[in-house]
Amino acid sequence: MTTTSPAPEPTASGTAVRRKEDARLLTGRGRYVSDLTLPRMRHVAFVRSPLAHAHITSVDVSEALETDGVSAVFTGDHPALASVSLRAQSGLPGYVETDQPPLARGKVRFAGEAVAAVVADDRYHAEDGAEGVDVEYEPLSPQVCAWASPEEITDPVHDEAPDNVLLSRTFRAGDVEAALAEAAVVVDREVTTNRHGGNPIECRAGVARYEIADRKLTFWSGTQVPYIVRTQLAGLLDLPEGNIRVIAPDVGGGFGVKAVLYPEDVALCLMAMAMPGVALKWVEDRVEHLLSATHAREHRYVLRAGFAADGELLAVKADAWCNAGAYSVYPWTAGIEPLMAGGLLTGPYKLAHYECTVRGVTTNTSPSGPYRGVARPSTVFAMEALMDSGARALEMDPIALRRRNLILPADIPYTMPSRLVDDSGAYEACLDQALETFGLEGWRAEQQRRRAGGGKPLGIGIGIYNELTGLGRAASAGPRMAFRTGHDACTVRINPDGAVTVFSGVTSQGQGLETTMAQVVADALGVTYDAVEVRIGDTDESLWGFGAFSSRQAVIGGGAAHLAGEHVRGKALALAAALKEAPVEDLDLRGGEVYMAGQAKSIISLAEVARVAYLQSDRLPEGFEPGLEGTKFYDPIRGAFAAGVQLGALEFDPATGEIGILSWVCVEDAGRIVHPVIVDGQIAGSIAQGIGGAMYEHLVYDEAGNLTTGTLLDYLMPTSGEIPELTIGHVSTPAANPTGVRGVGEGGTLAPNAVVAGAVADALGVEVDDLPVTPASVWTLLQGVTP
Amino acid sequence: MQISLTVNGERHRVDVEPRRTLADALREDLGLTGTHLGCEHGVCGACTIVVDGRPVRACLMFAVQADGASIATVEGLAADDGTLHPLQEAFSRCHGLQCGACTPGMLMTALHLLDTEPAPSRDRIRAEMAGNICRCTGYVGIVDAVESAAARQRELAPEA
Numbered sequence: 021m022t023t024t025s026p027a028p029e030p031t032a033s034g035t036a037v038r039r040k041e042d043a044r045l046l047t048g049r050g051r052y053v054s055d056l057t058l059p060r061m062r063h064v065a066f067v068r069s070p071l072a073h074a075h076i077t078s079v080d081v082s083e084a085l086e087t088d089g090v091s092a093v094f095t096g097d098h099p100a101l102a103s104v105s106l107r108a109q110s111g112l113p114g115y116v117e118t119d120q121p122p123l124a125r126g127k128v129r130f131a132g133e134a135v136a137a138v139v140a141d142d143r144y145h146a147e148d149g150a151e152g153v154d155v156e157y158e159p160l161s162p163q164v165c166a167w168a169s170p171e172e173i174t175d176p177v178h179d180e181a182p183d184n185v186l187l188s189r190t191f192r193a194g195d196v197e198a199a200l201a202e203a204a205v206v207v208d209r210e211v212t213t214n215r216h217g218g219n220p221i222e223c224r225a226g227v228a229r230y231e232i233a234d235r236k237l238t239f240w241s242g243t244q245v246p247y248i249v250r251t252q253l254a255g256l257l258d259l260p261e262g263n264i265r266v267i268a269p270d271v272g273g274g275f276g277v278k279a280v281l282y283p284e285d286v287a288l289c290l291m292a293m294a295m296p297g298v299a300l301k302w303v304e305d306r307v308e309h310l311l312s313a314t315h316a317r318e319h320r321y322v323l324r325a326g327f328a329a330d331g332e333l334l335a336v337k338a339d340a341w342c343n344a345g346a347y348s349v350y351p352w353t354a355g356i357e358p359l360m361a362g363g364l365l366t367g368p369y370k371l372a373h374y375e376c377t378v379r380g381v382t383t384n385t386s387p388s389g390p391y392r393g394v395a396r397p398s399t400v401f402a403m404e405a406l407m408d409s410g411a412r413a414l415e416m417d418p419i420a421l422r423r424r425n426l427i428l429p430a431d432i433p434y435t436m437p438s439r440l441v442d443d444s445g446a447y448e449a450c451l452d453q454a455l456e457t458f459g460l461e462g463w464r465a466e467q468q469r470r471r472a473g474g475g476k477p478l479g480i481g482i483g484i485y486n487e488l489t490g491l492g493r494a495a496s497a498g499p500r501m502a503f504r505t506g507h508d509a510c511t512v513r514i515n516p517d518g519a520v521t522v523f524s525g526v527t528s529q530g531q532g533l534e535t536t537m538a539q540v541v542a543d544a545l546g547v548t549y550d551a552v553e554v555r556i557g558d559t560d561e562s563l564w565g566f567g568a569f570s571s572r573q574a575v576i577g578g579g580a581a582h583l584a585g586e587h588v589r590g591k592a593l594a595l596a597a598a599l600k601e602a603p604v605e606d607l608d609l610r611g612g613e614v615y616m617a618g619q620a621k622s623i624i625s626l627a628e629v630a631r632v633a634y635l636q637s638d639r640l641p642e643g644f645e646p647g648l649e650g651t652k653f654y655d656p657i658r659g660a661f662a663a664g665v666q667l668g669a670l671e672f673d674p675a676t677g678e679i680g681i682l683s684w685v686c687v688e689d690a691g692r693i694v695h696p697v698i699v700d701g702q703i704a705g706s707i708a709q710g711i712g713g714a715m716y717e718h719l720v721y722d723e724a725g726n727l728t729t730g731t732l733l734d735y736l737m738p739t740s741g742e743i744p745e746l747t748i749g750h751v752s753t754p755a756a757n758p759t760g761v762r763g764v765g766e767g768g769t770l771a772p773n774a775v776v777a778g779a780v781a782d783a784l785g786v787e788v789d790d791l792p793v794t795p796a797s798v799w800t801l802l803q804g805v806t807p
Numbered sequence: 808m809q810i811s812l813t814v815n816g817e818r819h820r821v822d823v824e825p826r827r828t829l830a831d832a833l834r835e836d837l838g839l840t841g842t843h844l845g846c847e848h849g850v851c852g853a854c855t856i857v858v859d860g861r862p863v864r865a866c867l868m869f870a871v872q873a874d875g876a877s878i879a880t881v882e883g884l885a886a887d888d889g890t891l892h893p894l895q896e897a898f899s900r901c902h903g904l905q906c907g908a909c910t911p912g913m914l915m916t917a918l919h920l921l922d923t924e925p926a927p928s929r930d931r932i933r934a935e936m937a938g939n940i941c942r943c944t945g946y947v948g949i950v951d952a953v954e955s956a957a958a959r960q961r962e963l964a965p966e967a
Contacts, residue, residue, distance in 0.1 A: 038900075042898075045906075046914070047885050048881035049841065221843070270906075732851060737940050741933055742937075
């Protein structure tokens with residue numbers, strides 16, 4: 021007699037399981053690099069340049085060496101460091117390669133550049149020693165503006181680039197001039213976006229220890245990219261790659277800032293090699309972070325667009341300048357922002373005629389690097405500004421104009437003018453849902469009511485965007501670098517007791533990847549979520565992963581986890597079938613038990629299968645090797661575009677310029693969702709960072725190259741008092757990868773610039789060309805429009 | 808200087824330089840690394856602890872100023888048997904944390920809020936928590952968590 025199988029275990033994916041990270045992070049038991057203490061560990065403080073551009077004429081370390089507790093002082097000319105340079109490489113034609121020393125040699129190129137490092141018993145004594153380092157400078161003319169005319173450049177930042185341009189590229193499709201000539205209207209805009217940065221709550225941190233007997237270096241680092249760090253360090257330190265172990269334990273936020281290998285990191289490792297057996301620790305403070313961790317988003321766009329009378333976008337012509345800062349960020353290069361800007365400027369809109377010249381320009385400011393959304397918060401702002409100008413010129417509804425030009429499902433796969441292939445087509449679905457959730461009609465009515473009857477002016481802003489996520493080898497992040505970031509690996513190991521350990525190449529800085537990988541493996545393998553433990557962030561444990569950037573890990577690391585789980589499931593079932601003399605095709609693995617089709621009772625547990633595999637080789641059937649594990653790589657080849665729409669209703673106080681956010685709606689296509697609460701958390705957090713960049717965060721240099729926003733009293737990050745309630749919705753069109761997910765880490769940052777600026781324009785009938793939008797800038801705009 | 812502190816109910820004697828911050832004394836001398844440092848100039852709130860019943864930025868206080876004080880840190884929130892405090896439970900359930908760097912300060916600020924106001928509105932929670940910066944969550948989960956923990960605490964202590 022047959023019985024029906026038991027109801028399948030609830031699958032882990034798609035449910036808001038408790039995050040595996042939470043128990044330790046909520047109880048103060050996290051393991052951050054900042055917390056790490058090793059026996060006889062010493063501490064490092066860097067001496068930083070007070071000048072933006074200067075020759076170093078002398079460095080006197082004698083007083084520092086006399087300071088209590090100080091054991092060593094290193095400068096750029098120290099034999100341990102003198103021959104090493106970070107050189108961000110790219111095969112892009114015309115790219116000018118430049119060197120970045122671990123500690124400045126001969127000259128300094130930005131205020132905050134590390135010039136010397138002091139090693140002492142604790143951070144207090146290291147800072148005492150740093151005060152005793154006497155550096156003499158001969159000032160050079162600084163250049164802080166990336167769009168200065170060439171005659172303004174007196175002293176180039178790098179001799180190799182006399183015009184300060186490290187890279188320039190033109191994207192071309194169709195015939196822009198001919199299309200503009202046929203356009204019913206042509207609109208011009210010139211916009212700039214404000215320099216700001218990631219500012220994770222845990223600043224950069226590293227501990228390096230070198231064992232000379234076996235030439236092994238261990239580097240604990242709050243990095244997003246431990247495997248890239250290991251590869252790059254092997255070359256820089258001249259060590260076999262297998263002799264380097266990079267460990268990224270709990271990391272207190274990253275957002276791209278920690279996807280960079282910094283000169284301070286390399287200096288720390290080189291100093292550790294010069295002081296074998298002594299663990300050296302560097303934890304930066306916030307002032308150092310603001311000065312010298314990578315910045316982003318200081319761009320200028322000169323734009324022209326042509327539209328047909330029915331609103332069709334015919335042509336876009338653009339010139340863009342991205343401030344790359346003093347060094348070509350390692351290893352991503354100064355191309356990271358300009359190439360992303362040129363590649364994705366046109367966003368979710370169909371376009372045949374496109375010409376865009378982008379430049380990465382070096383200046384005497386802190387280097388620019390990857391920051392959540394790389395360049396696209398700026399390009400979405402630029403593109404949506406063009407759409408709003410087009411709508412005004414055509415006297416067309418701005419949303420109708422956008423809708424007229426969206427890439428639709430029928431257009432998929434759509435080859436963008438930059439030749440990137442869009443697989444989404446969910447823009448209109450996101451737009452429809454966002455408009456309904458937002459209640460556009462109601463807000464328009466309220467706007468009219470206020471215009472007629474008084475009240476604070478109210479504006480509605482919109483941003484439609486595509487987030488290019490999970491880039492495979494054909495669309496890999498980075499400009500023709502020495503590595504292609506398309507793949508990750510995952511190993512799934514069934515332990516002798518039947519529990520599962522996953523060795524994943526992903527890294528986590530708060531995204532909950534331990535949880536997400538455990539969910540994916542639990543379902544692919546057929547065990548419970550609780551039976552899975554995930555190890556990440558240690559290059560000696562997991563095989564390979566490029567790390568956290570480009571919203572890639574759920575797609576690529578998740579794909580590898582799924583494939584590895586399926587593979588080991590197959591192995592376990594094959595062994596179970598042989599042990600129970602049952603046909604393997606009739607077996608199923610659920611909740612850690614093996615079932616025969618049609619039977620309610622398990623025929624063998626995974627634990628027993630594992631026990632045989634490891635401990636009872638006498639029971640192993642012919643042809644089976646001991647052990648139960650497997651490793652798989654995954655590469656999506658192209659990538660998954662994720663569509664998104666954000667709408668905001670904002671009001672503006674005519675007396676003070678104060679900005680009030682009344683409603684904020686976001687609808688994104690995250691594909692199939694593994695953990696709904698984590699996904700919404702990524703979206704909410706990225707919107708908050710986007711709002712920060714749009715309204716508050718601004719790293720300001722004066723003309724001499726001094727950072728004038730060097731503390732959190734001047735550099736304003738939004739709090740719970742500023743970020744409004746956020747309404748998040750989903751359109752879920754599964755992507756063509758093993759788990760069906762689309763990346764979700766960055767999209768939220770892309771629209772707030774456009775939403776806030778668009779709302780100001782809508783409320784006040786003005787054009788907003790420069791960010792951030794602040795009460796002062798709104799007040800100034802209001803003076804121009806009110807009598 | 809010799810000072811004595813009571814931290815989460817346990818007495819400690821430590822020898823500190825006068826310039827040593829309370830945060831460094833907790834983290835490095837007592838090994839209580841749950842208290843995090845985010846800015847070291849009193850803005851971000853990551854190092855918030857409760858000293859003699861009041862929330863304090865541990866980066867802005869010298870250890871010697873805490874001589875004789877009674878201090879509560881995140882390590883003392885959960886019960887001895889590991890049962891999470893209602894705030895910790897709510898932060899997990901509502902996704903009020905991601906990377907965990909701001910979380911100890913958020914929890915200690917919220918602890919003080921709920922100790923002084925058992926039924927704060929969402930606006931009140933937003934205002935009170937505005938001294939702590941979170942870079943990950945967009946605050947939605949944090950506000951949800953504090954609201955939810957307040958409700959739970961009221962259930963547990965209906966007479967309050």
